[in-house]
Amino acid sequence: MKKVISNQAPKGTSDWFPKEFKIRKYIFDTWRQVCLRYGFEEYLSPIIESAEVYRAKSGEDVGGAELMSFMDRGGRELAIRPEMTPSVTRMISQIYLASPKPIKYFSIANFIRNEKPQRGRNREFWQLNFDIFGSTSLKADWEIMQMSLDIVLAFNPPKNSFVMYLNNRKLIDGILELAQADKDNKIEVVRLLDKWQKLDQVVIKDKMSDLGLKKKGEKILFDFMESGDLESLVKAIPDLVDNDGVKEIQETIKVLESLGYKGLVEFNPAIIRGFDYYDGLIFEVFDKNRDNNRAMFGGGRYNGLAEIFGSQSFPAVGCAPGDETMKLFLESWGLLEKIISEKKDCYYLPLLAEELSDKLFGLASKLRKKNCNIELGFEVQKVGKALEYANKKGFGKVIICGEDEIKKGLYKVKDMLNGGEEEVKI
RNA sequence: GUGCCCAUGGUUUAGUGGUAGAACGACGGGUUGUGGUCCCGUUAGCGAGGGUUCAAUUCCCUCUGGGCACCCCA
Numbered sequence: 194m195k196k197v198i199s200n201q202a203p204k205g206t207s208d209w210f211p212k213e214f215k216i217r218k219y220i221f222d223t224w225r226q227v228c229l230r231y232g233f234e235e236y237l238s239p240i241i242e243s244a245e246v247y248r249a250k251s252g253e254d255v256g257g258a259e260l261m262s263f264m265d266r267g268g269r270e271l272a273i274r275p276e277m278t279p280s281v282t283r284m285i286s287q288i289y290l291a292s293p294k295p296i297k298y299f300s301i302a303n304f305i306r307n308e309k310p311q312r313g314r315n316r317e318f319w320q321l322n323f324d325i326f327g328s329t330s331l332k333a334d335w336e337i338m339q340m341s342l343d344i345v346l347a348f349n350p351p352k353n354s355f356v357m358y359l360n361n362r363k364l365i366d367g368i369l370e371l372a373q374a375d376k377d378n379k380i381e382v383v384r385l386l387d388k389w390q391k392l393d394q395v396v397i398k399d400k401m402s403d404l405g406l407k408k409k410g411e412k413i414l415f416d417f418m419e420s421g422d423l424e425s426l427v428k429a430i431p432d433l434v435d436n437d438g439v440k441e442i443q444e445t446i447k448v449l450e451s452l453g454y455k456g457l458v459e460f461n462p463a464i465i466r467g468f469d470y471y472d473g474l475i476f477e478v479f480d481k482n483r484d485n486n487r488a489m490f491g492g493g494r495y496n497g498l499a500e501i502f503g504s505q506s507f508p509a510v511g512c513a514p515g516d517e518t519m520k521l522f523l524e525s526w527g528l529l530e531k532i533i534s535e536k537k538d539c540y541y542l543p544l545l546a547e548e549l550s551d552k553l554f555g556l557a558s559k560l561r562k563k564n565c566n567i568e569l570g571f572e573v574q575k576v577g578k579a580l581e582y583a584n585k586k587g588f589g590k591v592i593i594c595g596e597d598e599i600k601k602g603l604y605k606v607k608d609m610l611n612g613g614e615e616e617v618k619i
Numbered sequence: 620g621u622g623c624c625c626a627u628g629g630u631u632u633a634g635u636g637g638u639a640g641a642a643c644g645a646c647g648g649g650u651u652g653u654g655g656u657c658c659c660g661u662u663a664g665c666g667a668g669g670g671u672u673c674a675a676u677u678c679c680c681u682c683u684g685g686g687c688a689c690c691c692c693a
Contacts, residue, residue, distance in 0.1 A: 199683095199684080201684080201685090204684085204685090258620075259691085259692095276692095276693090304693085306691095306692080306693095308690095308691080308692085309620090309687095310685095310686085311686075311687060311688070311689095312686085312687070312688090313692095313693075314691095314692070314693070315693095318693060319693090320693060488692095488693090489693080490693060491693090513693065514693070515692090515693025516693080517693065518693055519693085545652075575650085575651070575652070575653090576652040576653045576654090577650070577652075577653060577654070578654090579652095579653085579654085580653055580654035580655085581653095581654050581655080582654085583654070584654045584655050585654090585655090591653090591654085593652080593653075595652065596652095597652080607653075607654090609654075609655085612653090612654085612655095614653090
């Protein structure tokens with residue numbers, strides 16, 4: 194028995210056949226358009242980086258077990274990138290001092306994380322990364338958030354189909370301080386808060402009690418998480434009046450609403466973000482569809498991150514939507530059907546008789562020079578079969594050019610949608 | 620890393636302890652110059668290994684592959 198090699202794509206990756214490619218291209222093109230509209234410049238980094246970059250900062254999973262790494266011939270350990278932030282930070286650190294600020298960069302790239310695939314998550318995935326470096330202004334945060342909303346709106350979703358939840362790490366820090374959490378437990382508390390809406394709240398409260406929060410602080414925290422009402426929280430806890438986080442949240446919502454995003458932005462105390470490096474405004478964009486009720490993507494400010502790489506520290510705020518979650522959103526609201534059913538922007542030119550071969554090759558060449566896309570038939574077909582073929586392959590137009598047409602010095606262009614024909618002189 | 624579910628033509632699936640049927644697809648024809656609906660034909664399958672058995676696609680085990688949830692994240 195011959196050894197049979199599987200024709201399946203490697204685990205966690207998927208082949209993009211033309212139908213799928215069309216969808217991804219539509220998503221990427223739309224993303225790119227929004228980024229360019231905001232004056233962002235496109236960049237790309239190598240698909241591999243020194244593995245130590247990720248081992249140093251990407252955390253136990255992304256930078257450890259899930260890292261796809263290998264040795265080169267010089268004994269250097271390299272890794273296929275699992276995220277963009279280290280690479281773009283590395284790139285920016287080369288040019289930061291010499292560049293006019295702010296630096297606004299975006300990229301659309303693929304990544305590999307060696308994990309168990311499931312709905313909305315593969316080993317290979319694509320992300321749009323857009324970041325602003327070198328600005329501490331809240332306006333930079335607002336622009337990133339505005340873009341995040343525009344990136345969804347650009348697909349023409351129905352009203353009330355998604356929402357951006359907003360929070361601020363400074364507010365969380367402030368509350369934790371009031372609750373007098375041990376520093377060691379702080380990350381644990383934040384992790385639990387992150388799961389506020391996912392887990393049974395009794396369980397969370399039990400676990401929280403084990404983390405040594407002061408009774409009074411604990412009550413403040415729970416009341417806050419339950420009500421999610423920023424105004425009454427501030428009233429109840431005068432200490433928070435001066436908290437920058439509160440001010441930034443309030444101002445951000447006001448600004449975005451005035452920009453026409455009313456109803457799309459809400460404060461939500463349960464938005465924490467898993468990454469530890471966030472240190473200011475943070476947000477997550479949610480699909481509101483019941484069948485796909487999930488965070489699509491998120492982002493926020495991470496001023497403290499750059500210094501981890503040993504270069505000069507610089508402020509940053511950014512966001513990274515993934516292709517898979519975006520596609521699920523579009524599917525859940527039926528926003529891809531139009532794209533899928535679009536006819537190919539290509540003419541089919543069947544070979545109706547062998548004697549016409551030379552003439553049709555010539556015609557195809559002539560039309561291609563005029564920027565028409567042409568598929569020329571190789572085998573002789575009857576008109577009926579040719580139309581059936583064109584129909585199955587989704588051609589928008591068919592050029593009918595047989596002996597009769599050649600004699601008359603013309604060809605017919607048939608529209609496959611309405612069946613109409615048009616005569617064109619050769 | 621943990622847990623659960625699944626495995627039959629190219630695809631979606633039915634079914635059985637005595638080796639399998641359908642639909643769709645592809646290809647050809649009905650129709651020697653007009654498609655999307657119709658009719659006919661052709662094509663092609665029990666993931667791998669082991670066990671139980673006279674006999675396994677079916678029951679059991681292992682592996683492989685796939686899916687989902689958790690962890691984490693896009």
